[in-house]
Amino acid sequence: MEVTPDRRALLKTIGLGAAGVASVSLLTSCTGGVAAQSSSAQPSPSLLPAPPGQIEPLLDHAKVTSALDQLDGLVNDSMEKTGLPGMAVAVVYQDEVVYSKGFGVREVGKPDKIGPDTVFKLASVSKPLASTVVAGVVGRKLIQWTDPVIKYDTGFALKDDYVTKNASFADLLSHRSGLKTASGDLLEDLGFDRTYILGHINQEPLDTFRASYNYSNFGYTAGGEAAAKAMKMSWEDLADAVLFKPLGMSASSYRNADYEKASDKAIIHVPVGNKQWAAKYHRDADSEAPAGGASSTIRDLAQWLRLQLGGGTYESRPVIDPAALQETHVPQSISGPASAPAARSRFYGLGWNVSYDDQARVQLGHSGAFNLGTATSVAMLPGEQLAIVALTNGRPQGIPEAITAGFLDAVQHGKPTVDWLSFTADVFHKLDESEKPKVDYTKAPANPAPAKSNENYTGTYDNPYYGPLVVLDSDGKLAMKMGPADNPTTFPLTHFDGDTFSFESIGENANGLAGALFAASKDGTSPSVTLDFYDRTGLGTFTRAS
Numbered sequence: 001m002e003v004t005p006d007r008r009a010l011l012k013t014i015g016l017g018a019a020g021v022a023s024v025s026l027l028t029s030c031t032g033g034v035a036a037q038s039s040s041a042q043p044s045p046s047l048l049p050a051p052p053g054q055i056e057p058l059l060d061h062a063k064v065t066s067a068l069d070q071l072d073g074l075v076n077d078s079m080e081k082t083g084l085p086g087m088a089v090a091v092v093y094q095d096e097v098v099y100s101k102g103f104g105v106r107e108v109g110k111p112d113k114i115g116p117d118t119v120f121k122l123a124s125v126s127k128p129l130a131s132t133v134v135a136g137v138v139g140r141k142l143i144q145w146t147d148p149v150i151k152y153d154t155g156f157a158l159k160d161d162y163v164t165k166n167a168s169f170a171d172l173l174s175h176r177s178g179l180k181t182a183s184g185d186l187l188e189d190l191g192f193d194r195t196y197i198l199g200h201i202n203q204e205p206l207d208t209f210r211a212s213y214n215y216s217n218f219g220y221t222a223g224g225e226a227a228a229k230a231m232k233m234s235w236e237d238l239a240d241a242v243l244f245k246p247l248g249m250s251a252s253s254y255r256n257a258d259y260e261k262a263s264d265k266a267i268i269h270v271p272v273g274n275k276q277w278a279a280k281y282h283r284d285a286d287s288e289a290p291a292g293g294a295s296s297t298i299r300d301l302a303q304w305l306r307l308q309l310g311g312g313t314y315e316s317r318p319v320i321d322p323a324a325l326q327e328t329h330v331p332q333s334i335s336g337p338a339s340a341p342a343a344r345s346r347f348y349g350l351g352w353n354v355s356y357d358d359q360a361r362v363q364l365g366h367s368g369a370f371n372l373g374t375a376t377s378v379a380m381l382p383g384e385q386l387a388i389v390a391l392t393n394g395r396p397q398g399i400p401e402a403i404t405a406g407f408l409d410a411v412q413h414g415k416p417t418v419d420w421l422s423f424t425a426d427v428f429h430k431l432d433e434s435e436k437p438k439v440d441y442t443k444a445p446a447n448p449a450p451a452k453s454n455e456n457y458t459g460t461y462d463n464p465y466y467g468p469l470v471v472l473d474s475d476g477k478l479a480m481k482m483g484p485a486d487n488p489t490t491f492p493l494t495h496f497d498g499d500t501f502s503f504e505s506i507g508e509n510a511n512g513l514a515g516a517l518f519a520a521s522k523d524g525t526s527p528s529v530t531l532d533f534y535d536r537t538g539l540g541t542f543t544r545a546s
Contacts, residue, residue: 131328
């Protein structure tokens, strides 16, 4: 079935900053591959009639069972076509975990299998978990969604004083504070901790307050931190107390150390060739824990999905206030305005992407991804009491999104109506292409201008955002050192052209070689250097101090 350019543009919202963002529900509700279901479809007789204003359920056990029977095939096919090392999938329907299974291996080259209790890094699926935690604090009447976060975290600050004084929990958790996408992410890549990053995002330029949508990991993290301060707890302890312990989610944590010490964990992988993967990196997301630092299993996440579908009730026990939780499911920001009169807009709630399908049913979803080796996806049809979560141990290529979208498609239409794996892979490929550096430093000029002597460039350069940069001469070769004082990163410099050198970018946002552009000198020493990779929001110029 044809996919229009408008729909392709829509699906570009799937892709990824440091922790990533997406709604798999977009894949099923807003593409041409899903036909409208007949309005004559009958709800399950076991379900009570919907209240006024609520859509009648259209699914029944037979349809769900038929789709479940196809899930093994969807997963095995995606793994065979991509070589993905491992995946785990769980489905919840009408408060029952009706599917929970692992596939493949925890690490390439080793025999240990993935199972329901294998711990995965969740990346941005951490966000709807986090909004559940904050809803728990709201339900305790200690905060309100509309409260300014500075009321509880007096150190919170953004570039504009008005925004600093008025930005609420809802503003930060729905990405409408004006803080731009990727603000703080490069500090994280350098190894700075949460305190440093949140203390420096006030230098980041802002978009329009409450009238713009910019996916921000550290804006989200600031909201989570403020909720924890309201409870006089750390974020990690708060999540344990409010969510993980009440639901018996014993394998879940917002601490990287807990993931590392787990005996049954999925190691992260990146592709290294055709259907070939390698475990090359480690990813510590403690600095952005509320936004991307959670780890969990499908067994645990299935309990969380039961809580979500149960409106805050778990095994007949109230755990999260239903009104506070429902607020997380309501559109708060327009994440993608309709591009045509007949097109649908896309929304972001509080930690959830929110959309509506052809039958006007609410669909909630979120994806997570670390470019260093993790991709995850969760999707819910709350009115149908149906949810699915897919976790993988490979770099984002649209694989978990294809599984969740394919399952929801099969539930509604008997079988998938789109080759979802090819479709999502194409979207992610285009996202990767769009993130390539503007200057290709792998292609040196045919006749480059010579560099000056090393003494022209060496010295210490100051930057209020990134901290000091030291350019040094090591056995006749230049290098630069930057990052936390107790653990800086050294970047070898390679001459490119004139006063420009190249270096290898690092971290979650790395995209190959970047440039160090030294300003021309008048007295034999360069007065400043601009690092183009770190200058995305105009903060990448370092001024000579010595």
